[in-house]
Amino acid sequence: MASSHIPLTPFEYDAFLFDLDGTLLDTADDLGAALNAVLISEGMTPVAPEAYRKVASDGAGALLELGFKSHWATQPKTERIKQLIEYYSQNIATHTRCFKGIESLLIALDNQGIKWGIMTNKPGFLTDPLVAALPALKNAQVVVSGDTLSEAKPSPLPLLHCATQMGIDPTRCLYIGDAHRDIQAGKAAGMQTATALWGYIPSIDEAKSWEANFNWASPIDAFNHI
Known part of the structure; x- marks a missing residue:
């Protein structure tokens, strides 16, 4: 050496x-599935893969901000992040x-x-x-x-x-x-x-x-x- x-x-x-x-x-598709599960549960439109893949490394908050758009400011952020992480943790290596x-x-x-x-x-x-x-x-x-x-x-x-x-x-x-x-x-x-x-x-x-x-x-x- x-x-x-x-x-x-x-x-x-x-x-x-x-x-x-x-x-x-x-890991983007598992993270995106978790994001979309939260969005659908809150009556929001799911996010397409080409959009969520760009922020997949930036954490739960960034994904949720992408999904909720202008509505994110009024969301109970801690609760939504908990929802996303709970879904993700139960489906962590599906895709x-x-x-x-x-x-x-x-x-x-x-x-x-x-x-x-x-x-x-x-x-x-x-x-x-x-x-x-x-x-x-x-x-x-x-x-x-x-x-x-x-x-x-x-x-x-x-x-x-x-x-x-x-x-x-x-x-x-x-x-x-x-x-x-x-x-x-x-x-x-x-x-x-x-x-x-x-x-x-x-x-x-x-x-x-x-x-x-x-x-x-x-x-x-x-x-x-x-």
């Missing part, structure tokens, strides 16, 4: 860290799958002895059963959720915690995510960063404006960095 003072090349990462929703897993290329990438990392883990802002009570439901994720070295520590992304603390748990220098980690907060957190942790352009990004141009080290159109692009 190269000593830590030698500048990194794209091929010298000791660990890959991944966001979950919109990066490893396509969810790994994005195309992810399973091959994780197998390649395992075969090369490169550690990999998951850092998501999803709360642990949702993260843990979701990860357990996807066999492809069974070899994750670490899984850190949004409430594992006192701070979540864009704070770097959860990513630094991941590196500590894996026994890895953060500067030798690559963090891949599909939201601005992912790139902010990765940079603040001293990691290299890659934007998952296959995820729930607002637009290609906006995602590139986050100035990650890499902008990947497909998980296959990561193979050049193993």
Whole structure:
């Protein structure tokens, strides 16, 4: 292994860290189903997939705001969020799958002895059963959720915690995510960063404006960095 003072090349990462929703897993249709269940129960019009996919990484509040539109301001927000999360938790992996290329990438990392883990802002009570439901994720070295520590992304603390748990220098980690907060957190942790352009990004141009080290159109692009 190269000593830590030698500048990194794209091929010298000791660990890959991944966001979950919109990066490893396509969870949008399960989240959208939960949103639409709430909307229908309140007499509102369901949201089409092309609309909810763009905000699927932004949490329950953003999904509900999208669905209720101008009516969101007058809704009992805590109650609606509880409704959405309750439905989602009971149907957490009905439609969810790994994005195309992810399973091959994780197998390649395992075969090369490169550690990999998951850092998501999803709360642990949702993260843990979701990860357990996807066999492809069974070899994750670490899984850190949004409430594992006192701070979540864009704070770097959860990513630094991941590196500590894996026994890895953060500067030798690559963090891949599909939201601005992912790139902010990765940079603040001293990691290299890659934007998952296959995820729930607002637009290609906006995602590139986050100035990650890499902008990947497909998980296959990561193979050049193993």
